Amino acid sequence: MRLILEVWRQDGPDAEGSFETHEITDATPEMSLLELLDRLNHQLVENDQDPVAFESDCREGICGTCGLDVNGVPHGPEDNVPACGQHVRSFTDGQTVRFTPFRARSFPVVRDLIVDRTGLDRIIQAGGTISVDAGTAPDADTLLVTHDDAERALDFAACIGCGACVSACPNGAAYLYTGAKLAHLALIPHGKEERAKRARSMIAQMQHEFGPCSQIGECALACPAEIPLLAIAAVNRERLRAGFKWRKPN
Amino acid sequence: MSSEIQERSDIDQIPVAARPATTPPPRPQTWVLKLIMAVTGSVFVLFILFHLAGNLKVYLPDDPQGHFNEYAHWLRTLLNPLLPGSTFLWIFRATLVACLCLHVYSGLTLWIRAHRLRGRHARKVHATKHHLTGRTMLWSGLIILSFIVFHLLDLTIGRGVESKDFSTKAVYKLEGGEVVTDAYSNLVHSFQRPEVAIFYVVVMVVIAFHLSHGLWSVINDFGGTAPRTRTVFLFLADLVALIVVIGNASIPLAVLAGGISV
Numbered sequence: 001m002r003l004i005l006e007v008w009r010q011d012g013p014d015a016e017g018s019f020e021t022h023e024i025t026d027a028t029p030e031m032s033l034l035e036l037l038d039r040l041n042h043q044l045v046e047n048d049q050d051p052v053a054f055e056s057d058c059r060e061g062i063c064g065t066c067g068l069d070v071n072g073v074p075h076g077p078e079d080n081v082p083a084c085g086q087h088v089r090s091f092t093d094g095q096t097v098r099f100t101p102f103r104a105r106s107f108p109v110v111r112d113l114i115v116d117r118t119g120l121d122r123i124i125q126a127g128g129t130i131s132v133d134a135g136t137a138p139d140a141d142t143l144l145v146t147h148d149d150a151e152r153a154l155d156f157a158a159c160i161g162c163g164a165c166v167s168a169c170p171n172g173a174a175y176l177y178t179g180a181k182l183a184h185l186a187l188i189p190h191g192k193e194e195r196a197k198r199a200r201s202m203i204a205q206m207q208h209e210f211g212p213c214s215q216i217g218e219c220a221l222a223c224p225a226e227i228p229l230l231a232i233a234a235v236n237r238e239r240l241r242a243g244f245k246w247r248k249p250n
Numbered sequence: 251m252s253s254e255i256q257e258r259s260d261i262d263q264i265p266v267a268a269r270p271a272t273t274p275p276p277r278p279q280t281w282v283l284k285l286i287m288a289v290t291g292s293v294f295v296l297f298i299l300f301h302l303a304g305n306l307k308v309y310l311p312d313d314p315q316g317h318f319n320e321y322a323h324w325l326r327t328l329l330n331p332l333l334p335g336s337t338f339l340w341i342f343r344a345t346l347v348a349c350l351c352l353h354v355y356s357g358l359t360l361w362i363r364a365h366r367l368r369g370r371h372a373r374k375v376h377a378t379k380h381h382l383t384g385r386t387m388l389w390s391g392l393i394i395l396s397f398i399v400f401h402l403l404d405l406t407i408g409r410g411v412e413s414k415d416f417s418t419k420a421v422y423k424l425e426g427g428e429v430v431t432d433a434y435s436n437l438v439h440s441f442q443r444p445e446v447a448i449f450y451v452v453v454m455v456v457i458a459f460h461l462s463h464g465l466w467s468v469i470n471d472f473g474g475t476a477p478r479t480r481t482v483f484l485f486l487a488d489l490v491a492l493i494v495v496i497g498n499a500s501i502p503l504a505v506l507a508g509g510i511s512v
Contacts, residue, residue, distance in 0.1 A: 073373075104369045122271070170364070203275075212283070212284060215470050
């Protein structure tokens with residue numbers, strides 16, 4: 001298969017950046033999009049050019065490291081699949097495929113297709129710690145969780161933190177991400193003591209760097225972990241609930 | 251071994267830039283603005299349905315003019331023995347204006363925040379209904395805002411854009427003997443101008459778009475996470491939008507077609 005690749009090249013966070021066009025003549029349909037970039041890099045190195053910088057780790061859809069926009073869509077043309085799980089067979093012979101870094105003001109470009117996603121980590125950090133009994137192991141079944149709650153909590157915990165929701169959002173909002181984290185922790189008894197405080201600080205931190213939600217639903221279509229769209233409502237739900245909670249005196 | 255533990259537990263190892271902000275978030279907070287939009291928007295939805303119920307009196311088979319004018323008069327003198335004259339009407343209007351100011355302020359602030367935070371590269375979007383309605387909320391909102399001004403000048407105040415037969419004088423005699431403003435004739439005369447009638451119809455479609463996404467946003471902003479409630483709201487949002495557009499837009503069309511006349 002022959003593919004024309006338009007790849008965003010940017011030397012550093014403050015560099016101007018521009019598109020570079022390359023041709024791959026020996027792409028195969030079963031190649032993943034990351035393998036396609038690997039192939040491009042081999043070709044670039046063979047011709048004494050700088051390889052394209054992009055992130056990847058597990059290449060099996062669980063690490064959340066890969067993250068780039070393909071033809072203007074986070075991760076690639078298929079919905080709810082990470083870039084490592086998307087294949088060249090989505091394209092036709094001779095098609096132009098455009099690779100750009102994740103799009104969001106909150107994700108500054110580090111180099112080429114690598115963006116700085118620590119904004120998401122700061123939301124997690126703002127969540128802080130939870131109170132747990134750090135002594136000997138508790139008796140079994142002292143913390144009861146129903147099967148349904150456990151399943152739902154795990155559905156939200158499936159978030160791999162890749163940031164595709166932010167890139168997909170026309171507003172650069174991190175509601176799906178923050179909502180998934182809040183909903184996940186709100187469904188289980190661990191950290192119940194900090195529930196209101198966690199909602200206040202995580203949502204406050206989110207507002208520092210990310211945009212407001214417009215309920216368009218683009219995030220849930222991009223999410224490789226298939227976090228349901230109702231996670232965006234979990235943000236306001238947790239924040240409203242925290243608003244009704246008595247704050248402990250300082 | 252001990253140095254490894256030391257390293258892991260040492261919070262100073264984290265670069266300063268990677269730590270959460272210590273300053274308060276931008277005020278008013280985004281979630282507060284969204285909540286204001288949801289509350290004031292819900293007030294408008296209730297108002298629009300209330301307004302629609304009044305409008306539909308033009309379709310009453312028996313003496314629509316009398317019923318419509320009686321309703322218009324009732325609105326002006328609501329709660330009358332308790333509150334003198336048009337006191338209630340002015341409280342009603344003040345509430346709506348306050349809601350409008352809050353709604354527009356919140357909407358614009360959120361729009362500016364959203365615009366600042368989107369990235370530079372082009373985005374290909376899914377062709378979903380929420381894209382059509384959701385991403386045009388600011389524009390549909392601005393159209394509705396200018397429509398409100400037009401509508402007030404046309405049928406309430408009667409200045410600038412009113413029909414040549416417009417009158418706020420008490421000329422219509424109700425069944426009870428009271429003489430009131432002929433709101434019904436004002437409406438018919440206004441809609442007998444084709445360009446105005448078409449403008450009203452077009453704006454009703456815009457309002458339907460705004461409503462359908464707005465009501466869907468309400469359930470999200472109030473934190474409704476139950477799947478069934480969300481499905482119901484998704485349906486309700488479209489249903490209310492449809493009722494408003496069919497109910498209201500049919501009136502100018504009926505006037506144009508000659509079904510409603512003085």
